[in-house]
Amino acid sequence: MEHPGTFWGVIAWMIVWGVAGSVAIRRRYLQHDLDTSNTTFVGAMLGAATGPVGLVPLWLKTPELTNRLIVLPAIGAVVLVAAAFAFADPDSNCVANGSFVASQITNGIIIGIIYGFMALGLTLIFSILGVVSFSHGEFYMVGGMLTYYVTVVWLPGINPLLGIACACAVVFVLGALFERMFLTPMYQGRIDRPVEYGILITFGLAFTLQYFVQAIVGSNPVKTRRYFDFPRVRLPSPEDPWLVKTSRGNLELFDTISISNPRLTAAVACVAVLGALLYFLHRTWTGKALRAVSQDREAAAIAGIDPSRMNMLAFALGAMIAALAGALLVQAFSWLPQVGNIPAMRSFVIVVLGGLGSLPGAFVGGILVGLVEAAGTGCIPDPQKAASYIPAYGMVVLTLTLLLRPTGLFGRRYASGAHGKF
Amino acid sequence: MRRRVPHLLGLALLAFFLAFPFVYSANDYPYVMHIMITSFFYAILASSWSMLAGYAGQFSFGHIGFMGVGAYTAALFSHYFWLSPVPTELCTEYRFGETWLVVVNPIGVTSTTLTQDCLRQAMEMWGDAVQPTRMPVWIGILLGTLMGGVFGFLIGVLVLRLRAAYLALFTLGFAEILKATISAEIEITRGQAGMELPALFESGVTLFGHTFDKTDKLPPYFVMFGLLLVCLAILAWLAGSKFGLFVRALREDQDAAAALGVNTTRYKVLVFVVTTMMAASAGAVQAHYVGIVTPNNLFLLQMSLVVAMAVIGGVESFIAAAIGAVLIEVALEMLRNSFVIGGVEIDMTIWRLVFFGIVLMLTLRFARNGLIAPLIGYFTRGHVARETVEHRLHPRAEEAAAK
Numbered sequence: 001m002e003h004p005g006t007f008w009g010v011i012a013w014m015i016v017w018g019v020a021g022s023v024a025i026r027r028r029y030l031q032h033d034l035d036t037s038n039t040t041f042v043g044a045m046l047g048a049a050t051g052p053v054g055l056v057p058l059w060l061k062t063p064e065l066t067n068r069l070i071v072l073p074a075i076g077a078v079v080l081v082a083a084a085f086a087f088a089d090p091d092s093n094c095v096a097n098g099s100f101v102a103s104q105i106t107n108g109i110i111i112g113i114i115y116g117f118m119a120l121g122l123t124l125i126f127s128i129l130g131v132v133s134f135s136h137g138e139f140y141m142v143g144g145m146l147t148y149y150v151t152v153v154w155l156p157g158i159n160p161l162l163g164i165a166c167a168c169a170v171v172f173v174l175g176a177l178f179e180r181m182f183l184t185p186m187y188q189g190r191i192d193r194p195v196e197y198g199i200l201i202t203f204g205l206a207f208t209l210q211y212f213v214q215a216i217v218g219s220n221p222v223k224t225r226r227y228f229d230f231p232r233v234r235l236p237s238p239e240d241p242w243l244v245k246t247s248r249g250n251l252e253l254f255d256t257i258s259i260s261n262p263r264l265t266a267a268v269a270c271v272a273v274l275g276a277l278l279y280f281l282h283r284t285w286t287g288k289a290l291r292a293v294s295q296d297r298e299a300a301a302i303a304g305i306d307p308s309r310m311n312m313l314a315f316a317l318g319a320m321i322a323a324l325a326g327a328l329l330v331q332a333f334s335w336l337p338q339v340g341n342i343p344a345m346r347s348f349v350i351v352v353l354g355g356l357g358s359l360p361g362a363f364v365g366g367i368l369v370g371l372v373e374a375a376g377t378g379c380i381p382d383p384q385k386a387a388s389y390i391p392a393y394g395m396v397v398l399t400l401t402l403l404l405r406p407t408g409l410f411g412r413r414y415a416s417g418a419h420g421k422f
Numbered sequence: 423m424r425r426r427v428p429h430l431l432g433l434a435l436l437a438f439f440l441a442f443p444f445v446y447s448a449n450d451y452p453y454v455m456h457i458m459i460t461s462f463f464y465a466i467l468a469s470s471w472s473m474l475a476g477y478a479g480q481f482s483f484g485h486i487g488f489m490g491v492g493a494y495t496a497a498l499f500s501h502y503f504w505l506s507p508v509p510t511e512l513c514t515e516y517r518f519g520e521t522w523l524v525v526v527n528p529i530g531v532t533s534t535t536l537t538q539d540c541l542r543q544a545m546e547m548w549g550d551a552v553q554p555t556r557m558p559v560w561i562g563i564l565l566g567t568l569m570g571g572v573f574g575f576l577i578g579v580l581v582l583r584l585r586a587a588y589l590a591l592f593t594l595g596f597a598e599i600l601k602a603t604i605s606a607e608i609e610i611t612r613g614q615a616g617m618e619l620p621a622l623f624e625s626g627v628t629l630f631g632h633t634f635d636k637t638d639k640l641p642p643y644f645v646m647f648g649l650l651l652v653c654l655a656i657l658a659w660l661a662g663s664k665f666g667l668f669v670r671a672l673r674e675d676q677d678a679a680a681a682l683g684v685n686t687t688r689y690k691v692l693v694f695v696v697t698t699m700m701a702a703s704a705g706a707v708q709a710h711y712v713g714i715v716t717p718n719n720l721f722l723l724q725m726s727l728v729v730a731m732a733v734i735g736g737v738e739s740f741i742a743a744a745i746g747a748v749l750i751e752v753a754l755e756m757l758r759n760s761f762v763i764g765g766v767e768i769d770m771t772i773w774r775l776v777f778f779g780i781v782l783m784l785t786l787r788f789a790r791n792g793l794i795a796p797l798i799g800y801f802t803r804g805h806v807a808r809e810t811v812e813h814r815l816h817p818r819a820e821e822a823a824a825k
Contacts, residue, residue, distance in 0.1 A: 126587075132587040132590070132591070181787070182783060185787070191790065193479070193586075193673075195587055196475075196479070196586060197786065197790070199481060199586075199587065199590050200481075200729065200733060200786055201783060201786050201787065203726065203729065204730070204779055204782040204783040204786060205779075205783060207726045207730070207775070207778075207779040208776055208779030208782075208783060209779075211772055211773075211775040211776045211779060212776045212779075214772050215772040215773050215776055345594070345595070345598060348591045348594070348595075349595075352588070352591060356587070384606075384608075385606045385607075385608075388602060388605045388606035388613070389602050389603075389606050390602070391598050391599075391601075391602045392598065392599045392602035392603065392606075395595035395596075395598050395599045395602075396599070398591065398592070398595045399580075399592065399595060399599075402584060402588060402591075402592050403580065406583065406584065406588065
């Protein structure tokens with residue numbers, strides 16, 4: 001970085017005014033007896049983006065915090081950070097090299113879709129059971145591992161779709177069994193603090209599963225072949241394929257953006273399954289029953305839905321979604337028994353960012369986290385350092401979310417059950 | 423009589439641990455002693471975590487991170503601060519009377535680079551004429567403890583508004599960020615290569631006319647055991663005082679506690695500071711004992727072990743958590759031997775952890791108060807029900823007796 005002083009100076013300035021804004025604006029709104037639910041966020045973002053220029057009018061006039069007033073300062077703050085970085089380090093790869101930027105953004109969105117898909121399972125479980133499942137990463141790992149074993153070791157040459165389906169089915173049953181055996185006492189009021197019990201018991205399952213797989217498989221990384229080869233396409237013409245150029249394992253758009261085959265197929269599959277899931281949740285009786293239970297357990301029970309069975313279904317479905325994400329990604333990454341830890345953390349981040357229990361929030365959050373990670377890995381000058389910091393990017397997002405807007409992007413303010421309080 | 427059983431057993435246990443290093447004399451003495459020291463280390467972590475999670479209801483998954491704060495503070499301190507009788511004239515240095523405090527410049531991993539830090543360069547010039555000395559180990563441990571408290575205070579303030587699941591996620595995030603930072607800042611922390619520390623008693627120690635050199639296990643055994651006893655004493659004092667009552671009120675219902683006049687903010691932060699300082703001191707002592715710290719010490723596995731030990735012992739009793747930690751650490755080591763069944767070799771180094779995970783889940787499911795806490799409760803509180811019944815049946819009898 002050429003002028004680190006400039007960059008860190010701007011960041012420090014933003015932090016100072018952000019903290020001042022979040023505290024002062026909240027105080028002011030409290031004094032005036034106004035709604036304070038968004039004041040911390042707006043005060044921090046407006047302070048960070050504009051400093052005293054924006055804070056003073058807000059403090060004086062205390063307008064109603066509309067959506068526009070919530071979103072614009074946040075965008076302004078992000079733009080300011082980007083601008084500060086661009087001024088401080090004009091020769092950096094992620095400022096000067098346009099095609100690199102485009103490529104990073106595209107890949108960030110694509111991987112973000114997969115992250116979001118995985119987080120969807122977590123948020124589904126949370127919205128219905130009120131449990132933050134710490135075993136989500138292990139279901140992801142088991143899904144990938146089973147797919148590898150079915151398609152490569154036990155039945156080589158089998159259609160990978162069958163392997164994926166098999167992995168999903170096994171994890172679905174595993175999830176259902178676990179829910180029946182260990183989570184049922186939670187709903188019957190036999191446990192003093194159900195949220196903590198849920199965390200600990202899923203933590204125990206994660207521990208057991210991880211070492212069980214390690215004991216059986218060992219700790220050599222495994223990987224499947226890619227499931228599907230791209231057809232050879234050259235557009236607009238074979239001589240000058242500036243629009244689209246594909247090889248079997250890669251897709252190149254506009255001569256600049258390169259997307260690898262496994263990631264693209266995984267993302268497309270995720271979008272397709274998401275569509276199916278949305279159809280299931282909104283158009284079928286069972287899906288509607290699931291959503292009803294997530295909104296109000298008692299009312300759903302009165303309407304003839306068995307909430308206990310819906311719990312089982314939701315947990316199994318959530319676990320299966322994680323397994324599917326794993327099964328789709330085992331062609332892209334090397335697979336180890338510990339592979340689930342980082343995706344699990346990332347799912348937590350996404351779910352909190354999107355709002356615990358919100359399905360669209362999980363998807364938007366996933367894409368945002370994908371972009372943040374792409375920016376982080378692309379912009380930190382030392383590549384080794386950038387790679388080491390990968391788990392931290394998401395955690396910074398998590399910290400900011402929890403401090404500024406604990407309900408997340410789309411969080412319901414009053415979710416059902418004890419977990420609605422934060 | 424029955425009420426005294428736990429006290430007697432506790433005294434017997436204390437006597438056993440005090441006498442153990444002198445009585446035991448098999449060939450594997452250093453190995454067994456090492457396991458005992460490690461089990462005390464885990465006992466400190468598990469009992470302080472049980473105060474945080476079991477008493478105060480703050481399910482923090484960052485406890486191992488605070489341990490890392492203590493360990494790395496001690497490591498950085500002993501790595502970068504030296505005392506020298508003559509100035510190096512290369513480093514940043516401050517004069518205190520006849521000695522100079524030398525601050526070594528960070529240069530990262532030395533094995534791959536030819537450049538050496540300023541102190542090593544100076545030492546090469548001096549030859550054997552001048553020997554710089556390290557700072558005393560106990561200052562590093564003290565600093566580590568304080569730094570753990572500072573971090574605990576910051577995290578405690580940050581998580582004030584968060585409950586249950588959010589708190590668990592946030593503290594897990596803290597531990598992850600810490601680990602990523604330590605792995606990434608190679609110039610300062612040497613990343614995955616880890617940092618070496620001097621032993622607890624680098625120049626040996628003489629006790630009762632017997633000199634122990636720095637690899638002997640007996641002095642660190644008593645240091646760690648002493649630290650455990652100090653922590654347990656502080657925890658017992660806290661649990662029995664107003665503090666213990668208030669944090670338990672916090673756990674049961676924060677709003678109700680606040681309405682009844684408990685300063686919830688203060689006690690929440692306080693319980694964080696106290697427990698994280700214990701974790702950090704344990705981390706610092708353990709780092710000096712083992713002689714090296716790496717970011718892998720902060721893995722989730724370690725946190726899982728601490729949580730599991732506390733839960734299996736009994737999360738709502740710190741004594742039970744400590745005993746659970748010692749028992750489980752010893753049991754895990756005893757299960758290390760692989761064996762062969764029907765031609766298939768069972769690798770117990772992994773399978774024991776699977777077994778352990780299943781025990782953890784079953785304990786949670788069927789014995790929510792752990793396995794050891796109910797035993798203590800049976801002896802200490804077993805009479806309570808009978809007395810209550812008696813009191814209800816004959817309410818006047820006691821008053822008459824009192825007169």
